[in-house]
Amino acid sequence: MKLFVKIFLWFLVAVTLVFFVTFFITRYFQVQPAVSRWQQSVKSRMTFYQQTAEQIEDSGGGEKGVAEFLGRIKEHGSIREVILVDQDGKVIFGHLTPEDSEILEATRAASGAVVIDRDGEPTLGGAPMRLSDGRRAALLVRWEQANIPPLFFGSWIGLLRLAALLLSAFIVCALLAAYLTTPIRKLRRATKRLAAGELSTRVMPQLPRRRDELADLARDFDEMAERIESLITSQERLTRDVSHELRSPLARMNVALEIAKQRSGPELQPLLTRIEGESERLNEMISRILTLSKLESGAFDEFRGESLDLTELVRDVAEDADFEAKAKGKAVDLVWSDKCTIFGNENLLRSAIENVVRNAVKYTDEGTRVRVSVIADNGNAKIQIGDRGGGVPETELKNLFIPFYRLGEARDRKTGGTGLGLAIARRAIVAHKGEISARNVSGGLEVEIVLNCSNNGEAAGH
Numbered sequence: 001m002k003l004f005v006k007i008f009l010w011f012l013v014a015v016t017l018v019f020f021v022t023f024f025i026t027r028y029f030q031v032q033p034a035v036s037r038w039q040q041s042v043k044s045r046m047t048f049y050q051q052t053a054e055q056i057e058d059s060g061g062g063e064k065g066v067a068e069f070l071g072r073i074k075e076h077g078s079i080r081e082v083i084l085v086d087q088d089g090k091v092i093f094g095h096l097t098p099e100d101s102e103i104l105e106a107t108r109a110a111s112g113a114v115v116i117d118r119d120g121e122p123t124l125g126g127a128p129m130r131l132s133d134g135r136r137a138a139l140l141v142r143w144e145q146a147n148i149p150p151l152f153f154g155s156w157i158g159l160l161r162l163a164a165l166l167l168s169a170f171i172v173c174a175l176l177a178a179y180l181t182t183p184i185r186k187l188r189r190a191t192k193r194l195a196a197g198e199l200s201t202r203v204m205p206q207l208p209r210r211r212d213e214l215a216d217l218a219r220d221f222d223e224m225a226e227r228i229e230s231l232i233t234s235q236e237r238l239t240r241d242v243s244h245e246l247r248s249p250l251a252r253m254n255v256a257l258e259i260a261k262q263r264s265g266p267e268l269q270p271l272l273t274r275i276e277g278e279s280e281r282l283n284e285m286i287s288r289i290l291t292l293s294k295l296e297s298g299a300f301d302e303f304r305g306e307s308l309d310l311t312e313l314v315r316d317v318a319e320d321a322d323f324e325a326k327a328k329g330k331a332v333d334l335v336w337s338d339k340c341t342i343f344g345n346e347n348l349l350r351s352a353i354e355n356v357v358r359n360a361v362k363y364t365d366e367g368t369r370v371r372v373s374v375i376a377d378n379g380n381a382k383i384q385i386g387d388r389g390g391g392v393p394e395t396e397l398k399n400l401f402i403p404f405y406r407l408g409e410a411r412d413r414k415t416g417g418t419g420l421g422l423a424i425a426r427r428a429i430v431a432h433k434g435e436i437s438a439r440n441v442s443g444g445l446e447v448e449i450v451l452n453c454s455n456n457g458e459a460a461g462h
Contacts, residue, residue: 007180011173019165039115042125042143046113049073050127050139053084057132067093073141080122083140084129092137100124100140107138183207183214187221199229246286254279289420310340310381310451311374313350318372321357330361331369338376340453344432352428355421356385356436356447363389364444381453386446397438401426422447 049070056065066084070093074082083094085104096104106114107126116124123143131137186206193201202225203218210218257279261272315334322332342349360370364387375382392400399405403423422438429436434451 005177008173008177011176012169015169015173019169035117038123039117042115042117042123042141043113046115046125046127046139046141049141050113050129053139054129062132063092070094070139078144079141080144081140081142083142085138085140086131087136094140096140100142103140104138107140108136180214183210183218187214187218190221190225194225194228199225199232201225240290244290247283250279250283250286254283285420306343306346308342308344308346308349310342310349310383310453311337313346314353314372314374314383317350317353317357321354321361321370324358325361325370328361329366330364332357332361332372333369334372334374336373336375338374338381340374340376340381342381342432342451342453344451348428348431352425352436353383353385353449355425356449359421360385360387360389360445360447363387365389376453379453381451383449383451384446385449386441386444388444390443391440391445392438394440397440400438401436425449 053066053069056069057063059065061068070082070084073079074094081094083096083100084092085096086092087108103114103116103124103126106116107128110126110128113125113127115126125141125143127139129137129139183203187203190201190203202222204215204222207215207218254276257272257276261269261276264272315337318332318334325332357370357372364370368388370388371384371386373382373384375384401422403420405423426436429449429451432451434449436447436449438445438447440446
C-alpha cells in the first residue's frame with residue numbers, strides 16, 4: 001500500500017474517531033441533560049397545574065372553574081390534551097384514551113407528579129389531585145414530543161452538517177497526506193534519475209520552503225549525490241587521462257620494437273613477437289577503455305542517429321564473425337531475421353552487437369555454432385545471441401556487464417579477454433534506450449538485446 005494512502009487513511013480514521021467521540025460526548029453531556037431538564041420542567045408544571053386547580057375549586061369555582069382553567073392550559077401550543085379523571089374513573093374534563101391507562105395508574109399510585117417520556121412518543125405527565133368534596137382525582141397532560149434539535153441525525157440540516165464535516169475531513173486529510181508524501185515522491189524520482197546516471201540530480205531546489213525532517217533528508221541526499229558525482233567524475237577523468245597518456249609511450253614502444261626486430265637475431269624473434277602481441281592487446285584495451293569512458297560519461301554528441309536496417313546490420317556482423325570463427329573450428333548462423341528498421345547510430349550499434357557475437361564465438365565450444373536471431377515483437381526488435389559454452393553460474397549473470405569483470409571457473413582466462421566487451425555493449429544499448437540481459441539456456445549462454453523497432457516486416461527465417 002502506498003504511503004500516501006496509509007497516511008490518508010490514518011488521518012481519516014483519526015478524524016472519524018474524533019467525530020464519534022464528539023457525537024457521544026454531545027449526546028450524553030448535552031442531549032441527556034436537556035431531556036432531564038425537560039422532564040423536570042414537566043413535573044414542575046404538573047405540580048403547578050394541580051395546585052392551581054385545587055385552589056380554584058376550594059375558592060368556590062367548582063368543577064366549572066376548574067374546567068375553564070384546564071381549557072386555558074390546553075390552548076398552550078405544546079400540549080395536546082388535558083384530562084381530569086376522578087377516583088371512580090369518571091372523566092371530568094377532556095378525553096381519556098387507552099394509551100393514557102399507564103400514566104393514570106402511575107398517577108393514582110404516586111404521591112406527587114409523575115412523568116412518562118419515551119423516544120418517539122408524546123410526553124405524559126400526571127399529578128394526583130384532591131377535590132373539594134373529598135374525592136381523589138388524577139390530572140393528566142399529554143405534551144408534544146420533546147423537541148431537542150439533533151446534532152447530525154434526525155433532520156436534513158443535521159445530515160447536511162454531517163456531510164460537510166466528512167467532506168472537510170476528507171479534503172484536509174488528503175491535503176495533509178499529500179503535503180507529507182510529496183517530498184518523498186520527489187526524492188524517489190531523484191533517486192531513480194541518479195541510479196540511471198543523471199549525476200547532476202538534486203532534490204533541495206524542489207523543496208525551497210520546507211524546514212522539517214524531510215527537508216533535512218533531501219539536503220543529505222543532495223550532499224550524497226554531489227559526492228558521488230565528484231567521485232565518478234574524478235574516476236572517469238583519471239581513466240581518460242591515464243589512457244591518453246599511455247598511448248604515447250605505447251606508440252614509442254612499438255617503434256622501438258620494430259627497430260629491435262630488424263636488428264635482433266633469430267633467437268630473439270619469439271620474445272619480440274610475444275611483446276608485440278601484448279602491446280597490441282594493451283592498445284586494444286586502452287581503446288576500449290576510452291570508448292567505455294565516453295559512453296559512461298554520456299558523451300554521445302559524436303554518435304549521430306539515423307534510420308538503420310537492423311536486420312542487414314546484424315547479418316553483416318554475423319557474416320564477419322562467421323568468417324573469423326571458421327578458422328577456430330566454430331561457426332555463426334543467423335537462424336531467424338525479421339525485417340526491422342530502427343533509429344540509431346550504426347557504428348555504436350555495430351560495436352555493441354559485434355562485442356556480444358565475438359564474446360559468444362570466444363566461449364562457445366569447438367565444433368559448435370553461435371545462433372543469432374532478429375525477432376520483431378510488438379514494436380520491439382529482439383536480438384538473441386546464444387553460444388554452446390556451458391553457460392555461467394546463475395549468481396554471476398548480473399555481473400557479466402560490469403567493466404573488467406572476469407569469470408574464474410565457468411569461463412577461464414585462456415581466451416585472453418579484457419572484460420570490457422559486454423560492458424561497452426550494455427552502455428551502447430542503454431544509449432539507444434534499449435535493454436540487454438543474459439540468461440542460461442540449454443548448453444550455453446544467451447544474450448538478448450531489445451531495441452525499439454519502428455517498422456515490422458514479414459519473417460525471413462532461414
